[in-house]
Amino acid sequence: MSRRIVLPVVAGAVVLAGAGAFALAYAGDQDPSPALAHSTARYTAPETGHKGSLSFTTEVSAPSGVKSLKVLAWPEKSGFAKESLTAKDLAAAEVDSATCTPAGGHTVRCVYTAPVSAADAASSAHGAWHIAVLATAKDGHTTFDTKAADFTLA
Template identity: 55%
Template structure:
């Protein structure tokens, strides 16, 4: 191999290594990703409480620090201005358990009484989620999942 070709190959390898290091560093700063978000609502019936259960997978390279959940009716004042990250900081926490490397499964559940259901607006509800990674990056999804209250 000629000296010129060897220098070209070495320079090319250095560029690729540098680009790979940059990509890894950049990937480490990505905000949490929410996937497979589902909400299940069961209305109270026959003297038994109902429930709302929300589940989502949260993936982040630095680990999940906190996940907050808020259910809100589509026909409410929140529809005019969806929940903000600041408002979501006061929402209730989900419980997160490790699922795979860099991924946790987060679940939020709440019981609903007949009285709660009677005073709740009917129609479509949305679930807002604020996920915070251990490196401080955050993701806000104001419509992570939907459910129907009849």
């Protein structure tokens, strides 16, 4: 074989081997914990004759898939502000779960909606509120965010 052909073939093989090693290294560096993206909360106050609502939406991605997303709304002026809420607290609490639907790949779109009555709104702390979430992947890895989204109860 000619020297002109061998050199480019060897150089190409080296480049391909390097790219393959990079791809394997990158795949090995993926965090197995769920990742949250595009989190939003929306509070609609109740009006005469109509209930209000609280809705929270987020996208969750995990290499092994998403098992669940627990959701807890909490007022900024509460005990959780002084004593931080923990993932263990949220895991043990009887809180609602979001409904998740596939959004492509290892990503799901999760939506949580709760009705808010006039009595609920009147008896709740007014001001800033936060949404805490605990995302659990199918392989057991978790991600906890105490302030995944915020809203104001006026």
